[in-house]
Amino acid sequence: MIPDDRIQLLLELYLQDRASESERRELLDIIDGRPDIDWYALLAPSFREDGADGTFTPEKWQPVLDAILQQEPLEQPAPRIRYLRRTWWAAAAAMLLIAGAATWLFTGRNAGPEPIQAIVTDIPAGGDHAVLRLANGQQITLDSVQGNIVQQGSLQVSNDSGAVSYQGKTAAPEYHTLYTRKGGQYRLRLPDGTLVWLNAASSITFPTYFDGDTRKVSITGEAYFEVAKNAVQPFIVQVNQMHITVLGTHFNINAYNDEPDAKTTLLEGAVRVTAGRYMAVLAPGQQARVAKDRPLTIVDDVNVEDVIAWKNGYTVFENADIATIMRQVARWYDVEVVFEGEMPARRFVGGISRNSSLQDVLRLLEFENVNLKIEGRKIIVKP
Incomplete structure (x- = not known):
């Protein structure tokens, strides 16, 4: 059994972007195999030490935690195709939520080049x-x-x-x-x-x-x-x-x-x-x-x-450029996407539940340094 202090150290290294590849893999493997972990207790110190306001509560964290831990497929898998309870991309999605949505909720820190505009009325998932x-x-x-x-x-x-x-x-x-x-x-x-x-x-x-x-x-x-x-x-x-x-x-x-x-x-x-x-x-x-x-x-x-993650309730992208990701966003959230200027040749790996709101998706993209601006139901992507 991996001790809690080891898991907490791995979380802190990941959130600070100091984890090695082996440490990142170790953390994802833990998420995949340890549904019993008390994430509230392990994550709270990290956010408080990072300058949070001390309002870390189970109620406030629950929406993010649900997205992290609820990884059951919405439909029964097809015969002869093996599905783990949490596939690698589900674990990666969980870590994106930890590093993105959780950080936004509790520290107000923004890694992107330009803070995303507040969405007055959030757009729900399809x-x-x-x-x-x-x-x-x-x-x-x-x-x-x-x-x-x-x-x-x-x-x-x-x-x-x-x-x-x-x-x-x-x-x-x-x-x-x-x-x-x-x-x-x-x-x-x-x-x-x-x-x-x-x-x-x-x-x-x-x-x-x-x-x-x-x-x-x-x-x-x-x-x-x-x-x-x-x-x-x-x-x-x-x-x-x-x-x-x-x-x-x-x-x-x-x-x-x-x-x-x-x-x-x-x-x-x-x-x-x-x-x-x-x-x-x-x-x-x-x-x-x-x-x-x-x-x-x-x-x-x-x-x-x-390929069939959409059918099982997830939006997943592997080695995808921002244009590919935003086409999925436009279709599922019924929004218009406009690109201003030439987009850098960056590639992304990750995923998120299709039940997540548009705000959740855009915050994760912003955490990955994607420059976004919101005008009603229009999303403007800038270099």
Whole structure:
């Protein structure tokens, strides 16, 4: 058992940016394996010795502590994919909160080049918001209705707790579209039992039942699929310039128009990705990337936990530039992001719960010396 004074020393070294790489790793390993630690007792001396006002209380610290210690995934993990209770990025997110949000709360210290403006009304995180558009053009805002929302012949469409599901079928296939705006996400069970998680600013168009030799859907934005197995009726996803063909598998597609690449990442099974005259069959852990005017490329050994972190309730970035991070922020918090001047070529590693407010996210970025200015729902990023 590692003594408390050792853990406290590691915390102090980390907060003062004096920890070696081995000491940082030791601290993250402790966070990963010691849910019993009394963080209140260990952190309070550090903040008081650093010039805090002595108002360190469990009540004041609770929101930050919750974000540090509550690392259970929101959804059950896919079969055959191992998830630790706290993955490395969850531990890294915890340390970002300790070093960023906690420091701001108790010392008022600011490491950034320009203090972030106070946000008079904080912007909450996104949530389960979506619209279902039927074949006749009717649009159903799913936030405001629950239970059986469509009854057409034997087709029954139900909406419950952020998920819409289909049972039965219409006399002939009709096409419905489920879409989210910025700040929204939703889940869908297709007529064949396939499960779909839809990220913010995304859509999926699908038939009310699958007939013929294939099961075809089209998407925009980002979606995670757990495809129901059917060896005689392949499942096909059309997105931008890509066709993804599967029999039964788990995979993620990120194909936002404002991203430089469209990416298909395989977690389980096998998929065939076709883009123009290029084709590749992915194995688990591989990612297919398609960019404008460039051929399809394959990346091996992708960290799939990072790729689907959004589905499990986290925003995670690994070796990401500030533009990539702010695109995620804009979509999830429904804000406008403007860049002034040329951004330095810096890379970031970290993450935070998707339940965190915009203020929490921006404070962490500010702690990492990102120069931000707030004007209403506009975020201005400066060099």
